[in-house]
Amino acid sequence: MINLFSALELGKNSLLAHQKVFHIIGHNISNVNTEGYSRQVPIMQSVPPEILNTDKVGRGVQLFTIKSIRDRFITNQIIERKQYEGKYDTLTGVFSTVEALFNESHELGLSDQLTDFFNKWSDLANNPTDIATRNALINSSVSLSNNIQNTYLRLIDQQEIANGNIETLVDEINSIANEIGELNEKIVYATGAGQPASDLLDLRERKIRELSERVGINFYYNQSNNSVTIEVAGKPLVSYNRVNELSVQRDATNSNYYDVYINQYDSTPTDITYDIEYGRLEALISMRDTYIPEYKQKLDNFAYGLITNVNNIHQNGFALDTTTTGLNFFVPYTPTTPGDYSGAAGLIEVNSALINDPTLIAASGQVDPGPPPSGAVGNNEIALQIAELMDSDNVVDSDNDGTFDYGTFHEYLHSLMSEIGNDSYQAKYELEANSSMVTYLENKRDEISGVSLDEESANLIQYEKSYQAVAQFFGLVNRLTDVLISLGRW
Numbered sequence: 001m002i003n004l005f006s007a008l009e010l011g012k013n014s015l016l017a018h019q020k021v022f023h024i025i026g027h028n029i030s031n032v033n034t035e036g037y038s039r040q041v042p043i044m045q046s047v048p049p050e051i052l053n054t055d056k057v058g059r060g061v062q063l064f065t066i067k068s069i070r071d072r073f074i075t076n077q078i079i080e081r082k083q084y085e086g087k088y089d090t091l092t093g094v095f096s097t098v099e100a101l102f103n104e105s106h107e108l109g110l111s112d113q114l115t116d117f118f119n120k121w122s123d124l125a126n127n128p129t130d131i132a133t134r135n136a137l138i139n140s141s142v143s144l145s146n147n148i149q150n151t152y153l154r155l156i157d158q159q160e161i162a163n164g165n166i167e168t169l170v171d172e173i174n175s176i177a178n179e180i181g182e183l184n185e186k187i188v189y190a191t192g193a194g195q196p197a198s199d200l201l202d203l204r205e206r207k208i209r210e211l212s213e214r215v216g217i218n219f220y221y222n223q224s225n226n227s228v229t230i231e232v233a234g235k236p237l238v239s240y241n242r243v244n245e246l247s248v249q250r251d252a253t254n255s256n257y258y259d260v261y262i263n264q265y266d267s268t269p270t271d272i273t274y275d276i277e278y279g280r281l282e283a284l285i286s287m288r289d290t291y292i293p294e295y296k297q298k299l300d301n302f303a304y305g306l307i308t309n310v311n312n313i314h315q316n317g318f319a320l321d322t323t324t325t326g327l328n329f330f331v332p333y334t335p336t337t338p339g340d341y342s343g344a345a346g347l348i349e350v351n352s353a354l355i356n357d358p359t360l361i362a363a364s365g366q367v368d369p370g371p372p373p374s375g376a377v378g379n380n381e382i383a384l385q386i387a388e389l390m391d392s393d394n395v396v397d398s399d400n401d402g403t404f405d406y407g408t409f410h411e412y413l414h415s416l417m418s419e420i421g422n423d424s425y426q427a428k429y430e431l432e433a434n435s436s437m438v439t440y441l442e443n444k445r446d447e448i449s450g451v452s453l454d455e456e457s458a459n460l461i462q463y464e465k466s467y468q469a470v471a472q473f474f475g476l477v478n479r480l481t482d483v484l485i486s487l488g489r490w
Contacts, residue, residue: 006059007473007477008474008477008478008481009059009060010047010059010060011060011470011473011474011477012060012474013047013059013060013061013062014060014061014470014474015467015470015471015474016062017044017060017061017062017063018463018466018467018470019467020042020063021042021044021063021463022460022463022464022467024040024041024042024066025456025459025460025463027040028040028451028456029451029453029456031451032450032451032453035206036202036203036205036206036209037202037449037450037451038068038069038070038198038201038202038449039068039069039449039450039451039452040066040067040068040069040196040198041066041067041068041069042063042066042067043063043064043065043066043067044061044062044063044064045061045062045063045064046060046061046062047059047060047061047062060470065196066196066198068198068201068202068449069448069449070201070448070449071444071445071448071449072221074441074444074445074448075205075445077441078209078438078441078442078445079208079209079212079217079219080212081434081437081438081441082209082212082213082438083212083213083215083216083217083277083278083279084278084430084434085213085431085434085435085438086212086213086214086278086279086280086283087216087278087279087280087282087283088283088427088428088430088431088434089280089283089431089435090280090283090284090287091283091286091287091427091431092424092427092428092431094158094162094283094284094287094291095291095420095423095424095427095428096424097158098155098158098291098292098295098420098424099420099421099424101151101154101155102151102416102417102420104417108147110144110147110148110151110413111410111413111414111417113140113143113144113147114144114390114409114410114413115390115410116140116143116144117140117141117144118386118387118389118390119387120133120136120137120140120141121137121383121384121386121387122383122384122387123136123137124137124361124363124380124383124387125363125380125383125384125387126380128320128363128364128378128379128380128383129320129377129378131358131359134320134358134359134361135358137358137361138350138354138355138358138361141329141350142349142350142355145330145348145349145350148299148302148303148345148348149345149346149347149348149349151299151345152296152299152300152303152345152346153346155292155295155296155299156296156346158287158292159255159257159287159288159292159293162284162285162287162288162292163257163258163284163288165284166248166258166260166281166284166285166288167248167258169214169215169280169281169284170246170247170248170260170281172214173211173214173215173232173237173246173281174243174245174246176207176210176211176214177211177230177237177238177243177245178243178245179207180204180207180208180211180228180230180238180243181238181240181241181242181243182241183200183203183204183207184204184227184228184238184240184241185240185241186200187200187201187204187225187226187227188225188226188227188240191225191226192225197226201226204228208228208230211230212279213279213280214279214280214281215232215276215278215279215280215281215282216232216233216276216277216278216279216281216282217230217231217232217237217279218230218231218234219231222240227240232246232262232272232276233262233272233275233276233277234275235262235264235270235272236264237262242265244262244263244264244265245262245263246260246261246262246263246272247260247261247262247263247269248260248261249261249269254289257288257289259271259273260272260273260276260281260285273285291423294419295416295419295420296345297341297342297400298412298415298416298419299345299416300341300342300343300344300345301341301344301396301397301398301400301412302345302396302409302412302413302416303333303341303344303345303347303348304333304335304341304344304396304397305395305396305397305404305409305412306330306348306395306409307330307331307332307333307344307348308332308333309389309392309395309404310329310330310386310389311328311329311330311332313382313385313386313389314327314328314329314361314362314382314386315327315328315362316362316365316366316382317362317363317364317365317375317381317382317383318362318364318365318366318374318375318376318379318382319359319360319361319362319364319375320359320360320361320363320364320377321359322364322374322375322376322377323372323374323375324360324362325362325373325375327351327353327354327360327362328351329350329351329354329361329362329386330348330349330350330351331347331348331349331350331351333347333348335402338401338402339397339399339400339401339402340400341397341400362375362382363379363380363382363383364376364377364378364379364380364381364382365379365381365382365385367379389409390408390409390410391408392408393407393408394406394407395407395408395409395412396409396412398412
């Protein structure tokens with residue numbers, strides 16, 4: 001038999017269910033600007049009926065579950081693109097710094113200083129006995145060699161900065177991985193207990209995105225318990241609540257820079273330095289071990305070519321005293337093995353004897369065979385030959401085979417600058433392309449999963465009216481129950 005007390009139970013269930021709905025709507029509205037938040041939708045369900053005698057008595061409505069509106073396909077695409085974005089954003093930043101080292105937009109650029117260096121030899125050829133002209137040549141030569149040295153040392157600085165950032169980034173990766181492991185555990189527990197885990201899932205997705213910006217990952221969802229497994233370089237980084245942290249170790253064969261290892265459970269750490277793909281970590285490793293070493297090598301080749309070609313001519317000339325000969329203009333560089341000019345750009349400098357006494361600059365060629373052979377005051381044969389080096393071909397060993405085989409000094413220098421510019425342009429292009437794709441995907445995600453204030457306001461009005469109606473019903477039943485109880489006193 002249906003009675004008023006059953007109706008009171010129905011009203012109570014309905015009021016409580018609607019109060020929970022109001023909480024969900026308020027939660028959505030509060031998180032309208034929260035990045036990565038997925039809109040939550042209440043799923044209502046009729047309370048199973050109560051059987052009284054032969055009658056089935058409805059008991060109102062209950063909140064069955066809370067559903068998060070999310071598109072895992074789009075989320076996965078965002079995470080993938082974030083890996084590329086993180087890589088090319090880092091490369092773009094470092095390339096901008098490297099380009100600035102070779103800045104040719106002002107007269108202090110290497111190309112302009114190289115031109116000035118050879119022009120000063122032309123000036124000396126025109127006036128080989130003038131001390132002021134010789135001093136001007138020394139000043140130009142010192143400026144050029146200092147610029148080459150400084151550029152080389154700044155490239156090393158960029159390697160050191162990248163190396164230090166690798167250590168910092170590994171710590172960040174470990175911190176985020178541990179957070180994901182803890183979230184996995186909380187999500188599994190909540191799911192197993194039948195509790196909503198929407199906010200935890202959103203937080204874990206944000207953490208996975210943060211992780212993917214820093215290092216390329218593969219990740220897999222465990223459908224049975226909602227945990228996620230994350231791999232780096234094909235090795236498990238996060239598996240449920242267990243985290244195989246990354247570490248760094250010095251590599252004596254690579255300037256004592258850091259290699260990256262993963263500390264696998266019950267196993268020795270595995271070197272994954274060059275197996276890492278994408279993310280900021282790969283960008284830093286590539287810049288430190290691939291791009292900058294290439295630029296340094298080419299600058300070394302250029303410096304060695306300049307040192308050797310100028311010295312080979314200068315050694316055959318005579319100083320202003322017409323007898324002193326065999327002097328090097330630059331401090332000579334001797335390769336440890338043929339074709340290996342490592343460090344030449346960092347060591348280039350003008351012979352200090354010439355800096356202290358510019359009269360020792362050999363501008364004159366041999367004119368009197370002797371004995372002893374001697375130069376002649378006013379002769380400019382050597383100065384002319386060195387000045388003509390500016391337009392000479394085959395002055396740089398471009399393939400490190402021990403022979404000069406590449407064009408002019410300017411051509412080689414411009415090829416290096418063009419390579420840096422092209423690398424920088426490619427990184428910027430990839431960054432813009434991936435950033436645009438991330439923006440597009442995030443907008444699509446917001447369309448599906450984001451909170452619409454208009455929609456939430458409409459839902460609020462809808463449930464408010466329903467709540468008011470249930471409250472009126474509950475009030476009516478309550479008054480009738482009071483009447484019934486009063487009748488029972490008679």
